[in-house]
Amino acid sequence: MNPPTLTLSAVSHTYGRTQALRDATLSVAPGEVVAVTGPSGCGKSTLLLLAAGVLRAQSGRVTVAGTELSGVDDTARALVRRRSIGLVLQFGQLVPDLPVRDNVALPLLLEGHPAADARAAADGWLDRVGLAVGPDTLPSELSGGQAQLAAAARALVHGPALLLADEPTASLDTRSGRALLDLMLATTVAAGGAVLLVTHDNTVAARADREVRLRDGVIEHEVALS
Amino acid sequence: MKTSTAWLIGRPRTSAGRTRTLLVAGGAAVGGGLLIAAAAVLRVPAEEVRYLDGGGTVSSSSGEYSSLVVQAGLRPGVLTGILLLVLPALALAWQAVTTGSARRAAVHEGLRLSGATPADLRRVAMLEPAVAGAFGGLLAGAVYLALWLLLHVAAPASARLLPGLSPLDAVAWLVVIALSTLVGGVAGALAATPRRRRPVRAWPRLLAVGVGVLALVAAVSAPRDIDRHARSTTLLCAALVVLALGLLSTGSIWVTARARRLARSGTAVDVLAAGGLRTLAGPAGRTAGTTCVAGLVIGVVGSLTGLLLEPQHSLSESLPGILFALLAGLLAMLAAVASLVLAATDDLVTTRRAVASTAALGADPTVLEQVQRRRLAVVTTGPLLAGVLLGGLYAPGAQSPIALGTVLLTVALALLLARALAVAVTRVLRPQLARAAAPSSLRVA
Numbered sequence: 001m002n003p004p005t006l007t008l009s010a011v012s013h014t015y016g017r018t019q020a021l022r023d024a025t026l027s028v029a030p031g032e033v034v035a036v037t038g039p040s041g042c043g044k045s046t047l048l049l050l051a052a053g054v055l056r057a058q059s060g061r062v063t064v065a066g067t068e069l070s071g072v073d074d075t076a077r078a079l080v081r082r083r084s085i086g087l088v089l090q091f092g093q094l095v096p097d098l099p100v101r102d103n104v105a106l107p108l109l110l111e112g113h114p115a116a117d118a119r120a121a122a123d124g125w126l127d128r129v130g131l132a133v134g135p136d137t138l139p140s141e142l143s144g145g146q147a148q149l150a151a152a153a154r155a156l157v158h159g160p161a162l163l164l165a166d167e168p169t170a171s172l173d174t175r176s177g178r179a180l181l182d183l184m185l186a187t188t189v190a191a192g193g194a195v196l197l198v199t200h201d202n203t204v205a206a207r208a209d210r211e212v213r214l215r216d217g218v219i220e221h222e223v224a225l226s
Numbered sequence: 227m228k229t230s231t232a233w234l235i236g237r238p239r240t241s242a243g244r245t246r247t248l249l250v251a252g253g254a255a256v257g258g259g260l261l262i263a264a265a266a267v268l269r270v271p272a273e274e275v276r277y278l279d280g281g282g283t284v285s286s287s288s289g290e291y292s293s294l295v296v297q298a299g300l301r302p303g304v305l306t307g308i309l310l311l312v313l314p315a316l317a318l319a320w321q322a323v324t325t326g327s328a329r330r331a332a333v334h335e336g337l338r339l340s341g342a343t344p345a346d347l348r349r350v351a352m353l354e355p356a357v358a359g360a361f362g363g364l365l366a367g368a369v370y371l372a373l374w375l376l377l378h379v380a381a382p383a384s385a386r387l388l389p390g391l392s393p394l395d396a397v398a399w400l401v402v403i404a405l406s407t408l409v410g411g412v413a414g415a416l417a418a419t420p421r422r423r424r425p426v427r428a429w430p431r432l433l434a435v436g437v438g439v440l441a442l443v444a445a446v447s448a449p450r451d452i453d454r455h456a457r458s459t460t461l462l463c464a465a466l467v468v469l470a471l472g473l474l475s476t477g478s479i480w481v482t483a484r485a486r487r488l489a490r491s492g493t494a495v496d497v498l499a500a501g502g503l504r505t506l507a508g509p510a511g512r513t514a515g516t517t518c519v520a521g522l523v524i525g526v527v528g529s530l531t532g533l534l535l536e537p538q539h540s541l542s543e544s545l546p547g548i549l550f551a552l553l554a555g556l557l558a559m560l561a562a563v564a565s566l567v568l569a570a571t572d573d574l575v576t577t578r579r580a581v582a583s584t585a586a587l588g589a590d591p592t593v594l595e596q597v598q599r600r601r602l603a604v605v606t607t608g609p610l611l612a613g614v615l616l617g618g619l620y621a622p623g624a625q626s627p628i629a630l631g632t633v634l635l636t637v638a639l640a641l642l643l644a645r646a647l648a649v650a651v652t653r654v655l656r657p658q659l660a661r662a663a664a665p666s667s668l669r670v671a
Contacts, residue, residue: 052339078343078344093332094336095336096336097240098239106337107340109235110227110337110341111341115230115234
């Protein structure tokens with residue numbers, strides 16, 4: 001059996017006096033889709049940011065694709081994020097000064113790919129997510145849903161081993177949301193990658209193999225869905 | 227990360243970005259040109275004064291240059307004048323580098339999420355200011371050439387402040403290009419380094435201002451016989467520089483205090499203005515600091531002009547000094563205006579969601595404009611006036627009504643200028659305010 005792509009072992013995190021996550025233990029195997037659900041403020045997004053290495057776990061261990069993130073510096077965590085993780089956050093979090101196409105090409109550009117190749121790959125992914133933009137279109141010209149599509153293209157462009165998505169379809173209509181989810185799951189799982197979805201939406205959660213429910217920063221229960 | 231990728235990501239694309247780059251280059255060009263001029267002044271042969279046994283003195287001066295640059299007691303004053311002009315130019319460049327912090331934070335967040343390492347972020351942040359600094363360094367040569375034409379070629383022999391061109395000027399120029407590139411890069415990296423929010427400690431900054439004021443008063447009150455003249459002038463220069471640096475750093479204290487007071491006043495305009503000022507106390511404080519230093523330069527210029535207009539000086543003797551003082555005043559005013567426009571534009575970009583929300587809640591454009599004007603008034607009127615008054619300390623020895631009148635006139639003009647600036651900048655930025663208040667700004671994260 002392959003080792004898990006993502007492992008969280010007894011991970012805790014606090015913001016000031018607020019305990020956002022307590023002793024969370026979770027693993028996601030290659031090819032598996034896990035949905036994290038729970039009420040607002042229960043620690044779902046914190047769990048996702050810890051898995052992405054954006055936040056450093058204050059206690060416990062986070063391992064992504066064989067690298068233990070809690071024990072390495074910012075540079076090493078950034079490199080893991082660049083090479084092994086695709087991240088889709090709720091508002092897209094695109095770089096406002098860069099054209100949308102370059103935003104999507106960013107993980108490849110950072111990795112040192114020639115700009116022409118990176119942009120060609122970005123064009124391909126923009127086409128696949130169904131976002132038609134000009135070469136100089138800026139993120140400020142996109143709607144919330146379009147920004148989310150662009151963020152999804154950016155997360156998939158480098159074929160990540162782990163796709164992390166926080167409410168990836170929240171700004172999209174039902175049909176576009178379903179199409180995007182199909183694309184994200186099919187592409188990642190087909191390549192042997194793992195997916196961790198954070199969502200409020202039961203229809204999105206139902207697409208996962210397993211649901212992990214959080215309440216007040218604690219994993220309440222896990223349910224196999226398929 | 228390859229340099230080409232860093233440039234692809236970091237190069238200025240928006241008009242605001244390009245303006246920022248031009249201001250960095252402009253600040254570096256003016257600052258660099260003046261530094262080359264300061265180095266050139268040091269090449270002017272100093273006058274040696276010999277005391278005769280029977281009383282009186284003999285000077286070695288050839289009469290080729292103004293006494294301002296050949297007399298040992300006056301030269302430090304000219305050098306300080308130049309340095310004081312360099313300060314607002316560099317403060318403006320620093321303000322331009324650090325401006326747009328909210329946008330920069332969004333850029334860095336996007337890059338970080340895509341896997342950019344801290345070194346990548348530093349490189350992206352360094353590149354644009356370094357290129358702007360290099361460009362400014364190149365332009366510094368042109369600025370120096372213009373100064374040389376004005377203060378050497380066009381000036382009569384007895385009024386020259388700069389010597390003829392020499393290969394040493396080219397060396398100084400190359401040093402300025404290298405320094406401005408390096409300083410630009412380092413400033414960009416510093417501006418992009420995330421810092422922990424710490425409460426501003428007021429006392430060291432206020433102490434620097436206090437020390438500067440005391441040193442200025444001590445230097446001005448010192449007896450001015452020929453032996454001590456150079457020493458007191460050097461003390462005066464050092465006092466002015468300490469004071470200027472102190473004032474640059476106290477801007478945010480002033481802004482925070484004013485914001486607290488406005489918040490207590492209770493009117494909608496004041497409360498909204500206070501909210502914006504509190505949120506952007508750092509950038510607004512930098513503007514207030516730059517304006518205050520510009521005021522200091524204008525104050526010193528006013529005092530100097532008053533002293534030079536006193537009846538004991540002939541016009542031909544005072545003319546280069548007056549011209550130099552007026553040029554300094556003009557440059558200081560330009561720095562203040564540029565700093566203000568830059569800050570106000572950045573303020574609107576950074577707070578556009580708040581502006582749009584306020585408009586959506588029912589604030590009409592007149593109220594939004596009043597808020598904008600109130601904020602600008604906080605960073606102009608008080609700081610400019612304080613700077614001018616502190617600069618006015620430079621000439622308490624002014625005996626004649628002409629000198630005193632000039633100082634008072636400078637204060638009155640500065641007050642008018644501050645008011646006019648706040649109104650003019652608000653008018654100029656009306657389209658940007660309308661854009662910020664548009665419903666589309668509500669979508670901005």
